Amino acid sequence: MRVTSRPLRTDVTPSRALSVLAHHAASRGLPPPAMLSGNWFGSPAVIAPSVTVSPGDFPSAPAFDGPPGVIGGGWFGYLSYDLADPSGRTGSLPASAWGWADHVLRWSASGTCFLESLDGGGPPVSAMESLLASPAPPESWTAGPLRRPLPSDHRDAVKACVHAIEAGELFQANVCSRFTGTFAGSPAALFAAGVSSLAPRRAAFLAGSWGSVVSFSPELFLARHGRSVRSTPIKGTLPRRGPSDDGNAALLRRSAKDVAENVMITDLVRNDLGRVCEVGTVAVPSLLRVRPAPGVWHLDSTVTGVLRPAVSDADLLAATFPPGSVTGAPKIRALDLIASLEGCGRGVYTGAIGLASPVAGLELNVAIRTFEISGDAIALGVGGGITADSDPEAEWQECLHKAAPLERLLAGVEQ
Known part of the structure; x- marks a missing residue:
């Protein structure tokens, strides 16, 4: 080629x-x-x-x-x-x-x-x-305020998840809700504005006759270059107020609940990659790093490995998809519990978006902080990891903290 x-x-x-x-x-x-x-x-x-x-x-x-x-x-x-x-x-x-x-x-x-x-x-x-160099007229969009589900519905799902963890069914699961609204105008203009104001690390825009995906994700799901592969799961969140350190970064790193979330999912990702990597090559070069994202602080860790020679990108995805950070551990039980607790399907949210290049490799984000646009409808998924220590009201507030910058962007409010 x-x-x-x-x-x-x-x-x-x-x-x-x-x-x-x-x-x-x-x-x-x-x-x-x-x-x-x-x-x-x-x-x-x-x-x-x-x-x-x-x-x-x-x-x-x-x-x-x-x-x-x-x-x-x-x-x-x-x-x-x-x-x-x-x-x-x-x-x-x-x-x-x-x-x-x-x-x-x-x-x-x-x-x-x-x-x-x-x-x-x-x-x-x-x-x-x-x-x-050619001119292009400015494009814009309009959107009504996003409709949120009843907070009690999310809190009840969190409570049920905690009960399942206490019963020994699993260690952690991600529980999510879906905000919905109306949209008119240019999805590309929404993406360009969000990239400028939010500066996300793993943003992606796709569109077609089927609709649009406008993602401002901060999270890397998979990067495969040659035979080397890495994943950087995010787990652990506290609100961030302003560009300077507000003290929550240090608080997040000391949070037993958030640290436990991250360590469990990092171990899950290690196990997923271990299914397709050379024996002895899976490592964790970075653990529990605090990083800023729009509206919040996150904990992330990085897992790396070297794929076995016969492993294709499809094989890699079969071993790792959907991302561990947005499902739970053990993953299969978490998938079943999510299906029973969440009131609607997730759609693209918590899937993966990116590019498979025959010469550069594969890179995919985790489809969080992502708008899905179909016709005049727009949807935004939000959620978080639940452990035995989770407080239902705090988990709902975490959803609001994650959604807030995107709601402001959608409303055209300066960030």
Whole structure:
């Protein structure tokens, strides 16, 4: 497979490029762009200028060695939690959707934009430079306030989960609720605004005739480069007020409940990766790191390993999906309990979104802090890990803390 990477003479920002490309695609009846923003394959932003993302299974494609740091193109898409829901419930969006892009725009850490392609795909450099320099009218959106479920429903689900833990059925489970509302306008504009104001580490935007996924996730599910794989599960949360340390970062690290959440899920991820990695290669190079995210502090840990030679990306996903941080331990019992406690299906929420590149590898986020848009309806899932020490009211307040920055963004309120 031939891979090319050519720098462009442009100073356009990724968010501006998304707006231009979305307008260009819409005005010409082309499929919309897809975008990854934050930290993907070592780059702050990757955009497929136009990609047909259609319902379908995770793609199976051979891997090739490419130049370091180059992406070239690949499959953009998502896997919804619906794929693993034992109750068979489904959301309003397809359970899985993917689209092939034979060229992408990739921004380097220094701000240079590269036009990259696979096997000669994509336009000439001059044509892309001209397109990125073209004007695009500002786009916007309107949305009503999100409707929340009854707090008592979430508290009751937490209580039932705690009882199951006390009975020895499992150690931890994630209990979630769904906020819903109406939406009109440009999902791409919502994504661009959120990237600017929230600066999420693992943001992703996908759209098609089926709807849109607008994700501001802070969490890495899987990164596979060559045979090396890593996962960085998030578990443990306290509210964050303002950009400076408000004391809750240190409090979070000392919280026995939050530390226990993280350690249990880190062990689960170790076990998941151990099913497909070389014996003795699974390690935890980072444990219980406190990191900021929009509106909250999180604890995260990193698990790494080296895949066995015959393991494909599909095999890796079969061993690890859905992410442990949004299910529980043991995972199978947690999936069954979630299906019995949550009042509706999760949809894309707590699934995974990202890019499978034949030359750069695979990177997927955990689909949290994620809007799902279908027609004039929008949904936002929120939730948290439940242990034996969980307080039902505190767990509901954690949901509100996680949702608050996204609710403000949706309402157009300055962050």
